Amino acid sequence: MALVDDILAWAGGLPAWQSDALRRLFRNGALSVQDQAEVLALLQEHHGGPAAAVAAIPLSMDDVSQAGGTATVRLIKLDRLENVNRFPAGRELSLVPEGLTVVFGENGAGKSGYARVLKNACRARVRQAVLPDAFVGERPRPIPSADVTFIIDGEKGHVTYTWRQGQTSLDELGNVMVYDSACGTDYLTREGACEYQPYGLPHLNRLATAQREMQATIEAERGHIRLNRTAFDALLGNHDVGRLIAKLGKDTDLVRLRELATMKPEDEPRIEELTRVLGTMNPEPEARAAELLANRLDTAVTAVKQAQRFVTDRALDEIKERHDKQRNTEAVLAVAQRRLHEDQPGAEGLLPGTGDAVWKALFEAAERFSTKSAYPGHVHPNLDDGAKCVLCQTPLADDAKARMVRFASYVAEDASKNAQEANAVMTQTMNAVGQANLSPVDQTTQDELKARDVALYDLVVETTSAWSDRRQWAQNAVATNDWSAERPVLPAGDPLDVRLTTKAKALRDQAKDLRAALDPQAKVKLEQELAALRSRVQLGKQLAEVEQFVEDSKAHNHLTACHGGLNPKTVSRQMTKLAGIYVTDALADGMNEELAKLGRRRSVEPELVGRTDVGKTMMALKVVDCDDPASQVLSEGEQRAMSLALFLAELRLQDHRSTVVFDDPSTSFDHHHRRCMALRLAELAKERPVVVFTHDAVFLAEMGGTVAQTGQPVLFQTVSWSEGQGPGFVTPGLTWETMDTAARLSQVRDLGAALKGVGDYLDEPAKERVKLAYTKLRGTIERAVREVFLNNTVQPFSDVVSVESFGAVVGFPQDQWEELTRIYDRCCEVTDAHDTNAAHQLPIPHPDELLKDINVFDGLLVAARRRGSAYRGERQKRNEARKKVFTANAEPRS
Structure with a gap:
């Protein structure tokens, strides 16, 4: 299929982590928590981070369904199954290279074992690993395997490929498409929505969504890194330290910073001298000191707010x-x-x-x-x-x-x-x-407050002391289960953070007033020298913080690069491009036609829709004259029919006619959709081989009725448990309960033929075999009454009564009906299903009588079928005559 081939080609140019993520999505349908963690590790390695614990595996053809070129691949057989579920070694399943193969099996009979092998070998969209016998404790566990035999492009000779779990599958088998409930869900772009995209585009959509989710993870991790440059404001200025600090970040030269932070012996006396000289005539130091204290108070306010929330009355x-x-x-x-x-x-x-x-x-x-x-x-x-x-x-x-x-x-x-x-x-x-920091004002700030504002200093001490008392009070109350002690009170007036904020503003106003009297032309050189020396002293005190800031900057920059790499715009652009090519009116028209064949409501119509939020084009379903979304109006079964319609629409656009496999396609369907689907699959089998796995007896009956009406060749097979050997035993035909009249009569005839030559006197085993044959003949007559004599006018599991079919029932001859009743009465007399008293027990008929009854019944069937055929012929002539009259009376167009 060209779409997945284009995705594969595009993925070849992706970074390894992104191609690996797309591979996981094609394999599993979603990224688990562990998948996201491993992809993030690969992403960080790509951007210079530590090596990931797993190696990136790029997307390949083996991960993608339908990526096998244009060859027509027709499956013939699945055999030599080894270590598949609880199957005994050597199980096999035959498939017809032309027409329809129907495999019926009850739950747990082994049908899913064959289906899962095909899904893995043929690269189904959603694959469930095939397991060996779960009840055998052998370690290491044996690897499941099977032989898949097929024909390529109708060439003579068969190709047999040995599939093994975990190994790369054969490319050509990728052309065999598989539909199941998981495939149907794969078409939904959002869970619960009625928006559909062809295979491959939903995976790009999921990749974009996963990248957004991983972006959020990176953003959260990056958010924990606090890059607070204001902590180094005291180091800024027109000097070497200031210029380095101004550009502080991931590329800062730490060696140079350490050199500046190392003072020489003569530096301290020089600082004292410059301070003495400038202090007599320059108010700037005092103004600067006021501003620095204001900055410290700003930092303290943040810490105070964090602390006091643990000790408020609330x-x-x-x-x-x-x-x-x-x-x-x-x-x-x-x-x-x-x-x-x-x-x-x-x-x-x-x-x-x-x-x-x-x-x-x-x-x-x-x-x-x-x-x-x-x-x-x-x-x-x-x-x-x-x-x-x-x-x-x-x-x-x-x-x-x-x-x-x-x-x-x-x-x-x-x-x-x-x-x-x-x-x-x-x-x-x-x-x-207990872990809350209730002393949020550092000692340096407290010392400066004590020198400038004793009252505020005392308030800091009193408040933090009260906080500690209140915490201790709460801890004691919890420890003793006694809350009767009086709660310590907080100082009256505004909270401490408000007081500190007010003081910081006053200090900045003071600095502004001091500078108003400063001559900006005086002592510039000395001030610059003093500032440079002091900045180096301060740098020495804050060197550890500066070095940590640089390391944090490197980590922040790395996460920013990862965050940018996760931007889904590239994926969205590719989705838009591919959608413009493959989500076309032709696909929408094909889906519309398939919806009609599957029995959709007339009020539901597909339409092409462009979504601007992620830049993709899709097919959405619209309920006519209804403002509510289709996902809230349509049932699950109706939505499942929509996804099946898109699957069939994609089949129509393929360049090959490979086998298509349906695994329990009737899930969530009612009898109406089952019948429509049975007709559609029979029609599809005329174009390409179709394999249907089902446990649904109602759907099986619909398939049987459909192929009987259309004359479609079909291979029915039944999967069951065999006595003492386990599941997966395949027999041709259907179980007695699911056989039609012809199949049942054939089995009864075989039972009768096996009794030839038993002699005039029947022993007990022969009598039991005659009873069994008559019992099955009775069941065959009952099935024939519905299917043949009543012409399927009324069917089980259905509320449909075919009025037209009833026309072939009228006119049943009395003598034939009496003959049928005679044979049926004899069946009832012979079978052990009825308890008859000894006085009325009749002798068991001889096998010759059994064969005669079978032949008479067969003749009655032939006569009934002839009446039905004649009736249908007359009805067709009548319908054609009506069309001619309608055409003759039609007005010509202007």
């Missing part, structure tokens, strides 16, 4: 509410524990502490060991005969089993879960309160 009230909830849940748990110890039969003798948190953790650990190791797949506790206690590993007596049931019930009770949740919330709360 915060303390919340702690008390959570503590009360914890105590209440513990009280309820205590009642449950008391009931465990006292209120239940056999509770006496339980060890102290049974039911508490330590005991519960022990019980839950035992449960994990039981379900994962000792008794996998079995709920805990295992009370089967012979089951052992997973701790002492001795068999459980009856009283021990009862006690284990009580223990499991106790652990599962709401009281235990609620207490555990309340304890977890309380622990988290008190940890946060």
